[in-house]
Amino acid sequence: MVKTNLDVGRLSERFRMMLRIRAFEEFAIRAADEKLVLGAIHPSIGQEACATGICAALRKDDFLLSTHRGHGHTLAKGADATAMMRELFGREGGICGGKGGSMHIADFSVGMLGANGVVAANINIAAGAAHAAKLMGQDKISVCIFGDGAINRGPFLEGLNWAAAFKLPVLFVCEDNEWASTTRSKDVTGGDSPGKRAEALGIAAEQVDGNDVMAVEDATTRLVAAIRAGGGPRLLHAVTYRLLGHTSVDKAAYRPDGEADKKWTNCPISRASTLLTGAGMSQTELDSFRSNAFDEMQAAFDDAKASPWPNTVNAYADVQDIGALQPLDT
Amino acid sequence: MVKTNLDVGRLSERFRMMLRIRAFEEFAIRAADEKLVLGAIHPSIGQEACATGICAALRKDDFLLSTHRGHGHTLAKGADATAMMRELFGREGGICGGKGGSMHIADFSVGMLGANGVVAANINIAAGAAHAAKLMGQDKISVCIFGDGAINRGPFLEGLNWAAAFKLPVLFVCEDNEWASTTRSKDVTGGDSPGKRAEALGIAAEQVDGNDVMAVEDATTRLVAAIRAGGGPRLLHAVTYRLLGHTSVDKAAYRPDGEADKKWTNCPISRASTLLTGAGMSQTELDSFRSNAFDEMQAAFDDAKASPWPNTVNAYADVQDIGALQPLDT
Amino acid sequence: MPSMTYREAGRLAVQEAMRADPTVWCVGEDLGRGGVFGQYAGLEAEFGTDRICSAPISEAAIMGAAVGAAMAGTRPIVEMRFADFALCAIDELVNQAAKARYMFGGQSKVPITVREPMGMWRSSAAQHSQSLESWYTHIPGLVVVAPSTPADNYGLLSAAIEADDPVVYMEHKNLWDVSGEVNSGEIIPLGKARIARSGTDVTIVSWSAQLHTALDATKILSREGIEAEVIDLRSLWPWDEEAVAKSLSKTGRLIVCHEAVSVSGFGAEILATISERHFGLLKRPPIRLAAPRIPISYAPNLEDEVRVTADDIAQAARRID
């Protein structure tokens, strides 16, 4: 199934990023299983095309804000896997000094302004980052990724209306994996789609196959261009599926039998792999991509496991400048 | 201008209710001017057709939830003007014992579950009242009135989605008077209309001329019938205009010259009056309606002014059952 | 007496209340699957999806709708999932639920039980670990409860559901699996403390998970000849000032320990009340043991920095002796 004008070089690059995300999370799950990571791990396995496609269309200085399920977004935006893995382990050298963990992963040096433990909270924060960019006359944009469950919280309305009212450079991305924790989102969600909600708030919206990495990238590129040109906010509705449970310990037994199995055939990595072999790439080469990703994340895992705990005085650092406690005060 | 099949009896009844609301608020403003009322008074002058038309379509046991601008809604739902006026004056016998004032006016005995000092807060509360009616198998409905400014707060999304998801018997009414305090709502509001927002949340919506009392009543009657029949929530967008300032002390100098003057020609009371004279009612009769309303509210005003302050021990009553203070504790 | 977990005890209280009163219902996210901690397991099967209402992720609507539903004659049990997420519904709880009865001059009560699982629990970090009980004690209209044992979780939750007031009911996430004896029917009155351990030398006041650390400390102290009395407050509003004063009249020494931040935590209220109204009972300066004013970290060793340990308590008891 050779697709005409498939950009093989680009796809293979995206493929490698998706493999890195997959491998990172497989090691994160393993670490949770082995109680090396104590906090909750929300895997994005099956959703790697969203992270990869979106970030491929962004500049390093563009802002990205994510969710509790943010490893892929953070890696794709350019964060270092080792520093991220150390963060999950709560170790020294973690990307947030071990103070945030998986749900607060962030790398401001690549414009990644944070995962967030509060569903939908980043929608307003992302609008604000865009507001700042506009005030300072920068041509950066701000991208906010959230789930299908998040569109039922107030900040969805307030943040989108805000962006529309002030014509801000924000791209809102609803990464719709059908489920919000153990609830099928459509059972508790009125209306047709996140896109219709956005349009009612004055924001043009598009839907895309969120498991087609090239389609996600292309749609994002188009929307980003419109936004950067001063066109105001846009929303992208990326339809994907959460292949595993809500967290690494969730067996997702509440899903109908066979639902996930069927969705595995639509896994974005398999799809990209099929396209690449169809375009003539050898299985050996694809396998080497896989093992590179695996090796990178194995090394990150080993590094994190061997890293020391943070110095306990750090618990008192970065609280605030004024009225900060000294460790001795306690 | 005789309108065919105008129900003169019904219109004259609505006309009298509008006059009562108008007279009540004129006395409330006077009381504020004379410092007999200290709290803020938000007059609904110019919007009497909404209150009147909506409530005319409701049963006494239907719930109504209102805004900070709720005198008209409360009167139209059937509350006693004297007890309301005493409340505004903060006197004994006030409908809330003098503890709420204008912004918390309520009369649970006629299903009026309260004005609210927090914009949009009643949207979720109204959805909840409908939820209770549904759970208890009652055929009551719940009506929530809010302003054009309220549609930019999170509860608009959460409450409407809630009502849609649980198919609740709620009528949402956006009483759109163009202004939210000193801000022209359309300047800070994305999208086309509250109706479009409702539709995107799965709720069918209608727009009505909010200064045409019969049109408001007819639209409400239709929507209420659909809701009571189990059709789930609806939204009515009633387009009206706030003829005075945001509060009784606001001169509304921020409005373009002539805007309000022009809108006065569309005052719902004048329009009803024209229709009634057109239908053959005598000016004398209309004048007697006016003076009846005036006299009723003059009496309420005099009564309130002569009423004693609440007993100060009441300050300690109705806080809570468990862990309540005794006045002596303080 | 049957033994069950803190989780099961809460579930039993809900189940019995729902059987007894058709106006009681539960509302929160994922309740149909038993709730995020399994504390509603099996209830949907018994009571159906109307009364075990699985909500969208809409904390403001969950709380706000419960307020309306309470005013309209039902008795909602509101599940906030993590106490931290209640911050998405604070207007609904503090400006609406707590004040409606008062503002409307007693025309309506707001009988809701707001379950807010609180506290530190395996590296949950700053947004999933907070203990904000003192906030609620500051708000007129609210009752505040923080059970420490399965029996209390059954008995206090039963009382909370029965109450006509809005009750903020804070279970501790680290206690779900703790087992103990529970007797159906043993309702525990709100506002009454429990002497968790009798002693004569020092009074240790605590609640929720921290109570267990206090009890651990007494074992260390007892070996050293210090017999501490431990008071489990159970309810923070109303709180049992009399029980504390009575104990102090024996011991003359007060230690309050809690997991929440020390500054403006509920320990402050206790020390203030005691020093104001029972000054003469204090033979020594009272002591607060609580978290430093820093957010809760993710890394286990940094997280531990904010914990009050049994050793900390024992040390304070020696110091005050």
Next chain:
Amino acid sequence: MPSMTYREAGRLAVQEAMRADPTVWCVGEDLGRGGVFGQYAGLEAEFGTDRICSAPISEAAIMGAAVGAAMAGTRPIVEMRFADFALCAIDELVNQAAKARYMFGGQSKVPITVREPMGMWRSSAAQHSQSLESWYTHIPGLVVVAPSTPADNYGLLSAAIEADDPVVYMEHKNLWDVSGEVNSGEIIPLGKARIARSGTDVTIVSWSAQLHTALDATKILSREGIEAEVIDLRSLWPWDEEAVAKSLSKTGRLIVCHEAVSVSGFGAEILATISERHFGLLKRPPIRLAAPRIPISYAPNLEDEVRVTADDIAQAARRID
């Protein structure tokens, strides 16, 4: 020194900060018309609609957007209109603004100044009158300020805007029209109290509007030969424990008065800290004077029930003497 109102003093602080630093901007409802109390009057004309940003009624977005805009390099001044409405943005303030720097390991600060006009003001009733300053003192990451005079409103607001922390800045609605001398350039450091009146017999600690009542009480007391020292805390976090202790070492008598509810109000923290760390300084049991734990009524005489009056303070001073 020029005389101006508390309102004008705040406005001057904002204006000077905006002139000096192009990244400072204001966001809130109706700011273009000067804000609901006129405290932004004329600023839109000088700085334009981008920097005096008139927002929709979206408190969560106002606060949340400010957090994002602060992380992205600007310094927003956030106007909440009434402190009560900040309850619609508590997740954004407490879970986001206060914790972001910490959770992200110091990768970002969140320099926002959150103006929350607070307190009782002409029959505003339960949802427009609250003083919740003690809540914010309980939250690591937040600085809390409550100025009582025009000079302080200028000097402290200037300092708050300059600070890199999220500062909850609570002006009192009943003080807007109070006049006093203000000198441009006189920045007041956060965390330092002011001796509002010197005295030797009793220490009265207060802040915000209540400070003025405390000063009124000293006039009554002085006639009776009681010379009270009045400390205006100005900032509640950090608060000037040293200044209070120093005064107590003279007087040995402590009265704290505030407008907020007594239970878990900031007075509790002060009494607790003093009794814990400076027990020896207390010659008499300390006294708190604050509102009873009831919502604020609308009727003026019921509203007055929660006020701490100059007479109440004078009586307490006599009692403690």
